[in-house]
Every structure is written in C-alpha cells, then in structure tokens.
Amino acid sequence: MSGERVLQGHGTGNDFVLLPDPDGTVWPADRLDDALVRRLCDRRAGLGGDGVLRLVRSRHVPDAAGVLGADLDAGEWFMDHRNADGSYAEMCGNGIRLYLHALLAEGLLDPAAAAAGVAVGTRGGLRRVGSAPGGGYRVDMGPARPFGHGSATIGGARFTGTAVSMGNPHLVCLTDVPVSGLDLTGTPAVDAGLFPEGVNVELVNVLPGGDPHARMRVVERGVGETRSCGTGACAAAHTVLAAAGRDAGTVTVDVPGGRLTVDVDPGGTVLGGPAVLVAEGTLTAEWLAG
Numbered sequence: 001m002s003g004e005r006v007l008q009g010h011g012t013g014n015d016f017v018l019l020p021d022p023d024g025t026v027w028p029a030d031r032l033d034d035a036l037v038r039r040l041c042d043r044r045a046g047l048g049g050d051g052v053l054r055l056v057r058s059r060h061v062p063d064a065a066g067v068l069g070a071d072l073d074a075g076e077w078f079m080d081h082r083n084a085d086g087s088y089a090e091m092c093g094n095g096i097r098l099y100l101h102a103l104l105a106e107g108l109l110d111p112a113a114a115a116a117g118v119a120v121g122t123r124g125g126l127r128r129v130g131s132a133p134g135g136g137y138r139v140d141m142g143p144a145r146p147f148g149h150g151s152a153t154i155g156g157a158r159f160t161g162t163a164v165s166m167g168n169p170h171l172v173c174l175t176d177v178p179v180s181g182l183d184l185t186g187t188p189a190v191d192a193g194l195f196p197e198g199v200n201v202e203l204v205n206v207l208p209g210g211d212p213h214a215r216m217r218v219v220e221r222g223v224g225e226t227r228s229c230g231t232g233a234c235a236a237a238h239t240v241l242a243a244a245g246r247d248a249g250t251v252t253v254d255v256p257g258g259r260l261t262v263d264v265d266p267g268g269t270v271l272g273g274p275a276v277l278v279a280e281g282t283l284t285a286e287w288l289a290g
C-alpha cells in the first residue's frame with residue numbers, strides 16, 4: 001500500500017497531525033478540505049489530533065502573500081494550521097514549536113538555523129521561533145493585546161474575564177474556583193459581539209507563592225477542551241501579571257498536558273515549552289479513498 005507521508009506529535013499534550021508538503025503539491029487547499037481535516041483529527045477513525053499542521057513553504061500558500069505582505073520573503077516556511085473542525089486559526093503557540101521540531105526531523109531545516117531562530121509565517125503574521133539551549137523551543141509571540149471584558153458560561157457556571165488577542169482571540173477568566181474540578185465538556189456561551197470570530201476560553205487559577213504561577217484549562221475554538229494552548233498561556237500570563245499591577249515578568253503556566261513558561265514585557269511575549277514527535281508513517285491509500 002502506498003500513501004502520503006504523515007507525522008503525529010504534541011506540545012504539552014496539544015496534539016497535531018503534521019503533513020509534510022514543502023512545495024505545496026501534495027495537499028493543496030481543495031484536497032485538504034474541512035472534511036479531510038476532520039477525518040485526520042478523528043481519534044477513532046483517523047490519526048487523532050487537536051489540529052493539522054501542513055509543513056509548506058510560504059510561497060506555495062496562496063493566501064500567505066496577503067497575510068504577510070512585505071514579510072513574505074522573510075519567512076521561508078509557513079505554519080498552515082487547521083483546527084480539528086477544519087477551521088483556520090491565525091496562530092498556534094504549541095503548534096509552532098512542534099512545526100520547527102518537525103522541520104528539523106524531516107531534514108528541511110538546519111539545526112544551526114534553528115538554534116539561531118527562524119521566522120515562520122502564520123495567518124497572524126511572522127513569528128520567530130528557535131530551539132532553546134536547555135531543550136525545547138522558544139517563540140516570540142508578539143505583544144498581548146487586551147480588547148475588552150466579557151464572560152463565558154460553561155457547565156452552568158458563569159466566569160468573567162479579559163479579552164486578549166495573541167493574533168487569535170482569547171477570553172482569560174481568572175477564578176478562585178479550582179479549575180481541576182470544572183466540567184468543560186460543553187461549548188462556552190460567550191458574547192458574539194465581542195468575539196465575532198469565536199474565542200478560545202481559558203479558566204485560570206493564580207497559585208500562591210512568590211513567583212507568578214498559574215494553573216490553566218482551556219476550551220479551544222474549533223476543537224473543544226485541549227490539554228494545552230500556547231497562545232492561551234500567553235494571554236493568561238499577561239492577564240495574571242496585569243491583575244497584580246505588573247506589565248512584565250515570567251509566568252509559569254501549568255496545563256493538564258505539562259508546563260509552559262511565558263516571559264512578558266510591554267514589547268512582547270516569549271513562550272517556552274517542549275515539542276515531541278510521536279509517530280511517522282504514511283496514510284494508506286485505503287484510508288485516503290474514504
């Protein structure tokens with residue numbers, strides 16, 4: 001049997017199907033349609049994942065020029081991200097670390113270049129990501145941009161929070177209710193006027209102690225509850241610091257799938273965390289035929 005090459009991996013438990021397509025010839029958008037993304041992410045009848053990452057050069061992505069403008073040539077590679085329901089997202093903080101890890105594993109990127117850091121195109125703009133000296137990856141996520149206040153009702157409970165853009169939209173709800181006990185199986189009801197494109201909702205406990213430390217759970221737009229969200233951790237870190245009257249600092253964010261660190265200052269946000277490839281292989285012709 002023959003089929004298309006595929007990888008599977010995760011960053012702090014936020015897992016993805018990765019499709020190598022350097023020249024954009026294997027998975028054009030009309031082939032990788034919403035239905036196929038949903039099948040790939042299906043945890044019983046597919047490979048399973050919170051989303052799909054296509055490893056493709058920016059110049060082969062039709063909408064990349066529109067998104068990146070003059071930056072198109074500065075980012076050779078483009079993280080073509082899809083949520084499990086097939087929708088596109090502007091940015092994915094766990095995904096972009098895994099993306100760099102997969103480029104290295106596939107021999108598409110030189111380790112020295114990764115150590116120096118490379119600019120990767122996303123639908124939210126260019127992001128600089130590099131391998132970290134002590135292991136894992138660090139991503140310059142750009143500044144957190146608060147844009148109002150709202151609420152989310154989920155599992156019968158209502159939480160108020162701060163709307164924060166990390167390129168994609170978040171509602172960060174700081175709460176004293178222990179997040180470990182929350183039922184997050186439903187879809188949060190939110191203010192559609194504040195979030196016309198939908199929103200990722202983070203429920204966050206600030207943990208006691210000297211250094212800023214938070215525990216977070218997240219219900220992602222286009223996915224449902226995931227074990228981690230990198231952009232969500234950055235939005236949460238900004239909100240935790242702001243609640244303490246600070247605009248800079250390092251926040252440790254514990255998620256069900258592990259630990260992320262976020263360095264915040266007024267000019268930007270740097271996300272640090274691991275990336276792991278779990279499997280590589282091919283999609284069978286039988287499965288592809290549906």
Ligand SMILES: N[C@@H](CCC[C@H](N)C(=O)O)C(=O)O
Pocket residue numbers: 014083088089090091092093094095168169200220221222223226228229230231232
């Ligand atoms: N898990 C991601 C975010 C993925 C996109 C999100 N579901 C959205 O639609 O904005 C992360 O690690 O940032």
